[in-house]
Structures are given as C-alpha cells and as structure tokens.
Amino acid sequence: MLLQDILTFFEQKAPKATAEEWDNVGLLVDCGHTTINTVVVALDATPAALAFAKENGAQLLITHHPVIFSPLAEVTHTHPAAKALQNGISVLSLHTNLDKAAGGVNDTLAEKLGLENVTVAADGMSRIGILPTALSAADFATLCAAKLHTPVSFCGDNTVKTGAVCGGGAGDGVFAFANVADAYVTGEIKHHEWLAANESGLCAVAAGHYATENPVVKTVAAWLTDTDMTVLPFYDTAPYKGV
Amino acid sequence: MLLQDILTFFEQKAPKATAEEWDNVGLLVDCGHTTINTVVVALDATPAALAFAKENGAQLLITHHPVIFSPLAEVTHTHPAAKALQNGISVLSLHTNLDKAAGGVNDTLAEKLGLENVTVAADGMSRIGILPTALSAADFATLCAAKLHTPVSFCGDNTVKTGAVCGGGAGDGVFAFANVADAYVTGEIKHHEWLAANESGLCAVAAGHYATENPVVKTVAAWLTDTDMTVLPFYDTAPYKGV
Amino acid sequence: MLLQDILTFFEQKAPKATAEEWDNVGLLVDCGHTTINTVVVALDATPAALAFAKENGAQLLITHHPVIFSPLAEVTHTHPAAKALQNGISVLSLHTNLDKAAGGVNDTLAEKLGLENVTVAADGMSRIGILPTALSAADFATLCAAKLHTPVSFCGDNTVKTGAVCGGGAGDGVFAFANVADAYVTGEIKHHEWLAANESGLCAVAAGHYATENPVVKTVAAWLTDTDMTVLPFYDTAPYKGV
Amino acid sequence: MLLQDILTFFEQKAPKATAEEWDNVGLLVDCGHTTINTVVVALDATPAALAFAKENGAQLLITHHPVIFSPLAEVTHTHPAAKALQNGISVLSLHTNLDKAAGGVNDTLAEKLGLENVTVAADGMSRIGILPTALSAADFATLCAAKLHTPVSFCGDNTVKTGAVCGGGAGDGVFAFANVADAYVTGEIKHHEWLAANESGLCAVAAGHYATENPVVKTVAAWLTDTDMTVLPFYDTAPYKGV
Amino acid sequence: MLLQDILTFFEQKAPKATAEEWDNVGLLVDCGHTTINTVVVALDATPAALAFAKENGAQLLITHHPVIFSPLAEVTHTHPAAKALQNGISVLSLHTNLDKAAGGVNDTLAEKLGLENVTVAADGMSRIGILPTALSAADFATLCAAKLHTPVSFCGDNTVKTGAVCGGGAGDGVFAFANVADAYVTGEIKHHEWLAANESGLCAVAAGHYATENPVVKTVAAWLTDTDMTVLPFYDTAPYKGV
C-alpha cells in the first residue's frame, strides 16, 4: 500500500486537525519509504515494539503515543525516533486524534466495558454510555478490572447506571463528569482528583494508562486488515507490576 | 500558643520562601484567632478533617495540601476554605516548603523506608539514601509496600542499594534519578514516566500519593508536642480502594 | 424568591457575558441560600452595607462593585467576602455588565442629568444625549453638581448641547468623545486626561465616582419591587469629604 | 550653558536609571541645539508653556511630565513634541526620576506641608515626615488645602502626627501607608482606594495632581539659578475649575 | 488636490488594512497641510529625497519604506521624520500594502522581468508568472540583471519557465516556492536560504533590495499623473557600490 494512501486513510479516520493544540501527531519519522509492505501497530515505540518491527521487516510502525513529543533540539541514538530512523522504520503517531476518532481509543474502551447507547461527551473526547444493569460502585469497579484484565483503584458507594470513559491520563475528567455520569473510568487519577470525586459522590475508577488504551491496537490493526499489507499488532506488556 | 508564634515556628522549620513559585502556602484561611488552644494536623482539609477539627474545638487546622490552590474569583460554601471560615477554623498550609524542610515530608518518607546516610538531592526536595542491605527490585518494592502499608506498582529487575524518594505526584523524578540512584519511590507515576524508567533500567516504585505523604502528619504533630496546645493528628483514610 | 430566579432575572437584565474581560461579576459569595426573603442593594460591600444587611436579616446583598476583584489566594476575616460568608450573606455583584445594561448605571446617570434622545455610544457603555437647552460649560457643570448633589470639577468654555456620560472612573473617555460630544461627564479624570480635554476644547466634568454611580442603587431596587422579597436599598455616604 | 552639561547636571540630580521601567524620561525632543541661553521650566508641555518658551526665545523646555509618553508610530503637528520640534525647542522631561530625586517633587511637597524629619519611604519615591503639632484629620486636610492653595478631598477622623506624601496620581499608596503613617497626601485617589483608606482608618487627602506637583517647577528653576542661562519658571494654571 | 482625497485614493489602491501586522503605514508625518500642490515619490525618505522635496516646494513625500518604523520614544532632529516635520513636508508611507496592491511593487517587478499570465501567490504578496521562453538558470539570472540594471547573485542549474517574484528582503520565499516555481527573484537572500534553494534545486536570484523595489516609484508617480498636482518621482541611487 502506498504510504500516501495510508496517510489519506488515517486523515479520514482521525484527522490531524482534531488533535489537541499541544499534541504532536502524524508521520513523525519519515525514512522515505513510499510503499509499505508490512506495518506494525503498537501503543508505544518501545524498544520491544521497534525490535518486533525490525524482525518482521516492517517499513512502518503506527503508535498511539507520539514517538516525538517535545521537539528535538538534538538527536541522540538512544531516542526512539533515532532508532526508528537508523533501522529504516517510519513512524506514524495517532494520539488525541485517535482518542476522539469514531471507533478509536475511547469508543473501543466503552465497548470493552459493555456500555450501550454510547455518545460523545461535551469535551469531544470522552464517551458516555449506559450499563445494561445498574451496579454498585464496587461491582462496577470489579467489572472494569475483569474486562480490562488489570487491578483497579476506585472510590464511591453510589449506584452506577451511566458511565463515562476516557483512556489514558485523564483524571481531570472527575470534575467534568461529577454531575453527568454515575461513574468515570480513566487510566490515571491524581490525589486531588480522588478528593474531588469523593466530595462529589462520583464513582471514579483508575484502571491504568496501559490497560485503558492498549485495546485500540487491535482496533487499528483491524482497520487495515483488508489491505495488501501484512498487518501485525504488537501487544506490549504493561510497564509495571503490582506488589 | 499565639498564632503569631506558631507562624514564626513554621517559618523557621519550613520557610515560605522555599515553596515552589507555583505553590500557595501559609495562613490561607484567617478567622482572626490570635490564640490557639487546639490544633489539628491533617494531610488535606477534607470534610472529615474539618468535621474532626470542629468536634474538637480546634481554632487551627494545619494541612499539607493547600486549602486554596487556584486563587478564588468567587467563594462558595462548599469549598473547604469557606467551610473552615464559616466554622471559625483558620487553616495553615505547608506544602512544597514542607516537602523540602529538614525532617519534613521526604525525610519522613526516607526514614520510613529505612534509608541511611540520607542527603538532599540536587532538586532540593527529594532525598537519597542507602539501604542497609542490597535488595532485588521486586524485594525493594515489597519492602515499600510493607513499610507504607499500601499496595505498590513497580518496574525494574536491577539490584537496589541506593534509593531516592519524593512523596506525592513526582513521577518526573524518574528522569532525574536514572543515573543517580538504583530506585526511585514516589506517589504517582505516569505512563511515559514508567516507559522512561524501564528504558533506563531504573527501579521505579509508585506507592500512592496518600501513602507517601500521610506519615508527615505524625511528624508535624510531634513538632508541636511541647507547646501549651492540644495537638491532634488526624489520619484520613486513602481516597480510593483497590479491586 | 428563588436565588436561581434572581440570577436568571439579572442574566436577562445585565448578562454576565457583557462584562469586560478583566471584570469579575456574578454570585461571588454563595452561602448556599436557595430562597431569598430579604435583599439589600448597595454600591459597595462596605462594613456599613454588610451591617445593614445583617441587621435586616438579608440573605443576599447586591452590589455594583465586585466584592472580590483580584482572585483570593488566601481568605482573611477582614475581607468583605469573608465577612459576608461568616454572616450568611450571599453577594451578587453586577459591575460593567450593569454599566452597559439598558436602564443601568449610565442610562440612570443620563436621565438624572436630563439628557434626551439618549443612545449608546460606540464603546457600548457610555451614553450620549441632547440637553433640552444649550448651556455654557460652566452652567452645564453647575447643572451636574445640582443634579448629582456633589461638588464637581470641570474644564472648557464652549457651549454644551450634546453630552456624553459614563459613571465611575472613566476619564479616558475624554479622548473618545472630543469630536463626538460637547461635554463628557464621568466620576474621575486624571491629570493627562484634563490636559487632553483642554487641548481639544471638550467640556469635561468630574463629578465623583460615588455620585455618578450611586443613583443605580435606586434603579436596581426598583427592578425588584414587584417580587415577594423585602427589597432594601442602602445609600452609603460618599467615602470622602471636601475642604 | 552646554546642553551636554545640563544633561550631566540632571543625570546627577535625578538619574535616568532611577525612573520607573514604564516611564519615558530624558531629552525627548532634540532640535540639535548644543548651547542653551534660555530655559523654561514647566509641569507640562502645554500649548501655553510652549508659547511662553517661544516668546522668550528659549532653546530648551524642561517638563515634569514626559512630552512623549507612548512611543509615536506617527507624528502629527498637533502633538506637543511636534510643536516643540517645529519651533526649535528641545524638551527634557524628568518624571519619576524627579519624583524620587533628593529635593525633587516629593521632598518639595513634604516641605510645603511643613513635615519634619523627612525620610524616603520603602517604595523609594514617597516621603514620610512628622508634623510639628498633631492635628485632627480634618485640620490636617485644611492645612493641606491652605499650603497647596487648592480645595482638597479627605477621609478619616484620626489624629495625624505622621504624614506620608507622594505627588500626582499615586492613590494606591493608601494600601502601602495604612499601617505606616497617620495620613497620606497625594494628587488623585480612586473610589476603591478611598474605601480602603476608610476601612483601615487612614486619613487620606487628595489635593489634585497639579497642586501636588506644580511646586517642583520653582525647585528645578532654582537649581539652575547660578548658571549663565536665563531661567524662566512657567506656572501653568490648573487644568480644571471647581463648582 | 486635497490631502484627504489623496489618502482616500491610496486607501482604494493599497488599503492600510492589507499591510502586515508588524508594519507601519499611512500618513506617518502630518504637518497639517490640507491641500497638496507638489508631491514627490521616492523609495525612502533619505536626505537626498527630503532635500529634493524641499527644493521643489513639495508639501508631501510618498515613500515605500516607512519613515517611522519602530515607534519613537524620543524625537531627534537627525531622524527623517523630524527633518520632514521641520521642513513642512508631510510623509505618506505605503509599504507591505503597496507590495500587495494590484499594479504595485510586485506586479511592477513581474512586468519588468517580462513574466506573463501573472497571478498572486498563496502568500498574497508575491507574484507568479510564465516566461515567454524557457531559459537556463544562468540565462534567467542574466535576464534579471539586464532588466533591473544591477549585478545579481543566483544559484541553480535547472530550466526556468515559471518564475516567482517578491521585491525587497524576502529571501524566505525560497522555502515557499521550491515546489511551485522554477525560479524565485527577490532583493536579499540569506545564507541558510541559499542552502535551502540549492538543496531543493530552485533557481534563486538576489537582485538587490533597491533594484527590485525602485521601479515602483515610477508606478506610483504615474498613478497621480492626471491630478492637479505637480508629481515628481525621485530616483535615488543604490545605497552601495560593487567591487
């Protein structure tokens, strides 16, 4: 598939202009390949993901997190973008534009949790839906843990019928959804956000950055199935363990 | 004890000028009490802490987290500062100045973990010390969990002899301490910070904002023991549970 | 009357969105009262106005000048907002939105001076009208002094037929109205503004901040007459005397 | 006298570097005269002052207020700087550097009011001194009016022994001097500054921008008496009258 | 002709609002002349241009480069604007608005080089056209030198059929036109701009600021021919010579 056609495809799925102003998305490493035979999809351009791409002869790595975030005043061989360049792997990063995209990060998360009648929240990024059956806050947290295969932290003792979700480090959503939903699920929640959730009676669930976003790898790989490329999803392990 | 003497005491222990520029510390709610008979010490001005202070007739509440962080363009009765004011409880907040103070948040944390030969790190806030016995990363994480009475998340498989600590949400310390210590313990670590820790081979431990900072409540209460005041430490519960 | 209905009423009369960007208006102190039985209207939340509100059991004080202007990083019991909160008096401030409102500060001022065919000036705040009879600058200044019950300062020796008005500290209007009106009346005029008025031949009149704005107290009180509330205008004295 | 020597003289008396950062002082209009035979000293480069300078064949006009304040993107013949240039009159403006200068605007004002043991206030500009005899606030205001030949406005009913002064539009001094002096005299005081003075019990006196600064004209003229120049002070009239 | 009519004429030809945000255009020196009998048109208000205007009794000088660029905090007799004011010569400057104007600086330049089918480039200022005959880069550079009567510097060895032009110091156009035109002609090109042109294979031509803009003097003078004014173009010499 022509790289240009891949870019055009994603520009329709997750337009660059919909990314947040502070974000950095697009073809962040361009090795000059015009035709892509093998593409790897991963959450991050970790050493493991880059090695997997190299082993499989991929010309392109698609990541959710930008391989370059702060612009580089100097380029060092240990930086993921430099490694990609040296190994001839171009990198396309889809970040907040993929969070917002129809069927993207947050729609995938909502679907994993079994939410129904899912709509886009006022922030344009989060999703809100209805649980088939109302649950206690503790049972809802248990549901999240089971569906996302991860331990979770939670607060609240209310009944959860309406749930809002936003993958990643979006703990400030506890302020936005206190009067809009019964529960709010995200990856990371900070201390003062936990306090605010408690004060407002919202059930908040922190399920981990990795666990809430990694499902989108499968989604993006599926989008590319019917092309002439070999499409390889790479599921990295979570970057931490629990004790 | 005169309020003015209490302020003078803490100005020596944890001078306001040492707080970070973005911080807001000091006597943030001033009800006009000049003499303090009963003082409560807590991590936050939560509803529980304010209720405890009121029940015990305290004129002053000392908190680590600022009762006012963003300046208030309007004052609402549900805000902790308004509640304090309406209940006649002045509030003194010691935040990053207490993090940095000798014997403060981070010295208390280092001591809890059994670090020895503790020194102040280059950032002026974190502390670095030596473990009596070298441990594997997993064993060190287990030690943190035990000493702080909390589940923890960690990464790394190195041997830990030198440990750096900074209570609260200081995950960006993983960049500063990668080549300085074998392990870094803080409250909250974000996704890209976990990735960086993995990449550099640092053992990083996220032990929770609450669990890494709450020990300072006992410390501050102890500082005031030999005064003519009734000094009541208030140990709030963590704002979330695990599943 | 429900507080919410009062807010809705004023949102129609003087919408918050019409206030200047630097201004701070709205329910700046919220004690949580949902029903208001007694309301006091005053120019400022002075000690006298707050005492009057307390004596009369008012749940709400409406002021022209914001009870909080610069956001509060700390709250002290001597601050008017703290006093209001401690005495259970909510405060609604209508400032530049009331200056601009139809029938508000500046329409009231124009009416007091007897201007006719009054229109809104290009700045959206000041008003311009026609005197029934042309007057010398000195006679116009004398008229202002008589109508507003205050000594005034003035410059100019032209004939005044068209007059512009803007209550408060709006002396920079002398630049805007030099070629638009024969006279400009405001509360406070600075030295370089007087020089500019002299240079352009404009009759400028400084009638005092208090004297040019206080008439709106009666106006706002009148707006609320036909409600189920006890409505008490409070006419403070001017904050200075002359020698 | 050589212009360069005049500039050197004033650089010693009132160094440019002592002017406030926002100020614009120095030789703001330079017609190229190297030798000055006749110099006029005035508060402002008003039409009257410029006409007086021209009639007297002056090559230099010294003013307190800057003849150019906001830098000029275009030059129009009606601007005082253009008039000066067209009439061959250079203009030297000494503003906040003269306010602060020993013997300058504020020392002159303090002396006019009979203050003794005068010292420089913490702001580097105002002056603080002692009255020979304590007076009531009203009597102190009457004294100011008599010494400065102007009506004044005032507040307060305390006893005045210590007085602070700052000529011009320095009403924000009411905050700085509330606990430092019994009275504060300046030219212009705004509404919220009057309220603050009332609240703190300070006697504040607004004696007019012109009346508090014009005395310095005589002072500066006197500084130049023993030169080979004809030195002509020009006492403009106040830019407004009272009714 | 009335000055006001001249301003209206140019407001139609080259509206002030079309000038760049950083620019300063319009009647930058206004001596108060309402009727203009003699007008001089020049590239700059150099001493020679001002002397020419004075000798010819002109009341108005029209320049391309602003006689005041950075606003003046002080006015010195050696500044061109001061000289103009002292000699009673008003100055009207048309800068980036004239660059963009139909028939203005860049249309004049395109015409001088013989470009055909000239259109406005995407930047709104440059012009793009077609050469009647394709030329080698070196021959195109030679053509530019001949038509503009100046030595030129150039790079490139491509064939030039489509040419873009922008008079003055617009070397950054080499980035904009690399894939849009075969050649780009401007006045000044900096080192890194030359490198970029070389890298992209663009023929870039630096023909001098003066030589690329001076032709507009004749254009503007021609615009005013059919008025009742004496219209005198002044062709200054280039400000440097070659060795």
Next chain:
Amino acid sequence: MLLQDILTFFEQKAPKATAEEWDNVGLLVDCGHTTINTVVVALDATPAALAFAKENGAQLLITHHPVIFSPLAEVTHTHPAAKALQNGISVLSLHTNLDKAAGGVNDTLAEKLGLENVTVAADGMSRIGILPTALSAADFATLCAAKLHTPVSFCGDNTVKTGAVCGGGAGDGVFAFANVADAYVTGEIKHHEWLAANESGLCAVAAGHYATENPVVKTVAAWLTDTDMTVLPFYDTAPYKGV
C-alpha cells in the same frame, strides 16, 4: 581521540554557555561513537559535506552552522541531521560560541584582513583593529575583496584606519559601529542598514556570509592537528554565483 575529550576540548575553546540564547550548539547528532578516528570540519552540513565525511569514513562532522536550528517536531530522511544519523556521522556544531571564541570566526576574519591590535568589541562578538596603513573606503573594500576572494558591496567615501568585523549576517552592526570604527565588514547587510551606514558616514562592506565565515574551517582543523585523529577540512563552494 575520545569523543568526550573532543567535547571537553571545545568546551574550553568555545564554551556552550557563551552561545547566544536563541542559538543551538553542541553535539546535535549523537550516533553513539565514543572514539573518533576521522573528523571532518565544514561550514555547513550540506549534502556535499556529508558525502565527503561518509567517503572518508568520518565518525564526526564539526560544523559552524547548527545542523538542527529549530527543534524538530518530526524527523524526515532529507534533513541533514537525519542523513548524518543514517550514515553514522555524529555532528558537533559550534556557532555563536565559535564567533566569540578567542581565535575563532571573527579573530580569523580580522587576521585575514590584516587588522592589528585587535580587541573584542562591546558586543562580545565583533572584533576591532587597526589597518597598517589608512585607506580610502573604496580601497579598503578592494582589499576585503582580495583577501576574501569574493566580490563585495560597500558604501562610504571616508578614510579607513579603524575597522570592525563580524562574519555572517550581522548587518545590524552598522548601528553599533558608526561612531566606533571607520569601517565595518560583515557578510550580509540589509537595505535599511545600508541607508543607516550612508547616513552616518560609515564605510560598510558586505563580503558574503560564506566568504567571511569559511576561513574558520581551516582554523578549527588546525586546532585538532596534533591529535591522533585524521582531520579533514572540507571547503564547500559558495552557495551562489554572480552575474
């Protein structure tokens, strides 16, 4: 030679901290080589310079102009830094720190022109010296052309005894040196800078960015002669030709 020793050597010769705040200097491309056998020195990382480095098996390229100037939000294979990285060539750029360095860009330029008693100018970067024999401006320009092997542009008809120099695009030096030197030599001079030089009577010489800086390549190569490395200066051609 160890890369670290090379960096230490240049940190002494031209410390990074002496570079201008807007500049970007240092090891801008780091391929991870710890030992350098062959180093190339060039003015710019042009395609020719990179090809030369590759052909000669260099591990390091030292350039004057930063290989990365604006930080890179994305890395493309056509960018010089990407080419260097892909070819395993680290790049060390010394820019304004080399301009200022003792014996660096500007000392080299001063020496080429035969200036004597050379001192550092007030700007810390330019150099000022004395010609052995006074020359007319035209003869001085001819001297510059001869010594730097380039055509030059110049203005002025004064006698040149004292000369100031600053390589590169430093035309704004004409303002700084008008009263300090008889002549000022730099690479690029803009139109309004030529006008200023003419007005002040300064002899200004524009000798080209390349011609005024390229001599430093030989200088830097010479600094490294006595090392164990193969040191290869690369003299690029000027990026433009004259017609």
